[in-house]
Amino acid sequence: MDETVIRIRNLHKRFGDLHVVKGVDLEVKRGERIAIIGASGSGKSTILRCLNFMEMPSEGTIELDGKLLGTEGRANGGRAGRIYSEAELCALRTRVGMVFQQFNLFPHMTVLENVMEGLITVKRTSKDAARSRATEQLTKVGLLDKLDAYPGKLSGGQQQRVAIARALAMEPEVLLFDEPTSSLDPELVGEVLRVIHALAEEGRTMLLVTHELGFAYHFADRVVFIADGVVHETGTADEVLKHPKRERTQAFLARFTERAF
Template identity: 70%
Template sequence: MAEPVLETRGLHKRFGALHVLRGVDLSVGAGERIAIIGGSGSGKSTLLRCLNFMEMPTEGEVRLDGQAIGALRRNRDGTETRRYAEPELCRVRQRIGMVFQQFNLFPHMTVLENAMEGLRTVKRLPRGEARMLAEAQLAHVGLADKLDAYPSRLSGGQQQRVAIARALAMEPAVMLFDEPTSSLDPELVGEVLRSIRALAEEGRTMLLVTHEIGFAYHVATRVVFLADGVFHEEGTPDEVLRNPRRERTRAFLTSHAEFSF
């Protein structure tokens, strides 16, 4: 089998006494589209934030392209901890793009400037090359006519599509979406989901935390139900969403009975 693009082994995350992730093992192959579902507080967003090191894992290992991130250091008491160097994390974040619930655009920058920012400040590309890449991705999400607009002049759906273009411009190996439609008015959800579906159809590797169960059914190659910081059930969309084996999964889906396949 091909080496996973992204992998976790025994991943834990604690915030003081709060144990959010409890030994998550995840393997993501090239071209996989994994939908992560679960109730509020189950650890979905924390998992994504650990995958691109916006949150540092408490224990366990994250591997990208077969290489463990960080270096193990032995403590005086004999235990081991993993230390992360900022230059390494910067390289990892270029390979693992992330789109947030909130759009996180710079309000004082135009659409084009927002999409160029990472290319200029992180990759340090010449302005002309950065502009070309940013314009291509903005056109990709249907915003070629909004280059000079400021975020305040855009709808929420348009702002989220700018955020998607900004992440794509960095040419990541994996895209993470953290409930990308949760901050949108209902009438704007569809335009963002269509953009994500188009990326899926291109064969991009992605993990999507979502409450759009019907969308997950049609787009994901694998669905994971996360509960109490562990993978409670996983499988194909048909296995998890149509024929769940576990009672807790069935109860969760019943509470979301408004979705349709």
Template identity: 50%
Template sequence: MDNMIEMKNVSMSFGALEVLKDISLSIKRASKTVIIGPSGSGKSTLLRCINLFERPQKGKIIIDNEEITHLRHRDLCRIRQSIGMVFQAFNLYAHKTVLENLCMAPVLLKKEKYKDVKERALMHLDQVGLSDKIDSYPSKLSGGQQQRVAIARALNMEPKILLFDEPTSALDPEMISEVLNIMTKVAQEDITMIFVTHEMGFASNIADRVLFLNEGIIAEDGTPDEVFNNPKNERTKQFFSKILKHT
């Protein structure tokens, strides 16, 4: 089996609100998937089920051939070490410098040698173009820079999977492109990546596969070309006509 992530009949509700409806999905190793859809369609919830930030009431989630849905807290923590996440609000550790943000988890959790971790961190910071900021605190960085550090922090854990939860939605327009450029570069890596984003240009550049989510159901599933240019579903067409009207 060459699937990194499998979801089997996953259903999830918040109270009476059913957010994910019987979703089954396989994501191939090292593939790049983009999830799009209107707000409230369940895209973030779907993403957050993969590292069990949200616990589905029904269904199974299998990461690298290991079912994680019934794992105990300690084992779940181990699994999460290999699933990186990049957040809309960056969420850098505010009391730590950029370098410390990158080194903390690998040293404390994966018990790696600080020297090795630091070397790797410097490499990743160079990759996101922030080698000169290693001793800065997050509060001294712009939003775009913080998000680039957050990407480097996720990479420094050497994850098997990287999840991006609307990584550019909290950024000023000017900073969006600097982060998208870094993400495009990072997308060349051999890591399984899933992006929840509204950046259609980015999606068509890097995605192997685009999912359109609507009301908790995968309404469209195909290559960027198939989904963007020949959507089958009425709701998808409507969505694109709305968001493309002003571009």
């Protein structure tokens, strides 16, 4: 059970002169649910996005299932670093799924086609098998009646559930959620959180960047508080959210007046 799925060492990310992530170490165990919290601009989303290489790490290494990703070499700037081939990254991303704040569904495909797309083009699944697996996932997120609808016709909450089904269909070992409810109207947040909660019950390995501290408390085995691009405090939900040790964490939590835990 204590097997490590992802191990990040000394992760850095720079955007030009801006140093956003400044040396993060993190281990994710199989079946673990981690909530990553922190103020806007703290670098928490960037850390998550480096995990499936939506952003290329500027420095540091990432291991998946004990295997170090990339090969040693000189990166674009000529500095020593790791290089990653497109094939390696695409294969990795089928194992580490992601759900975005803005859903990023394909507007020219129906709900069903959106979920089938990765199965057909990436996994080369047959059309029939893809359809039945996609339908299964869409049933799970409660959208069986929307199979032939286009994303533009759905509410934000429904679109986000489609996006979750799309990620699930690839049968990833790890799921990343990048502020999945931040762009939703308040009344639509609940339906998405319920779906995420149900996935947590299944024992999936999940990382969630969120501002919903109440949800984070119930969801997470472990909470990681990020400030200024480093892990400032980490521990169980109780430890970090209820009895934070460090001042900065306390100050951050104090800003959330109505705590649901």
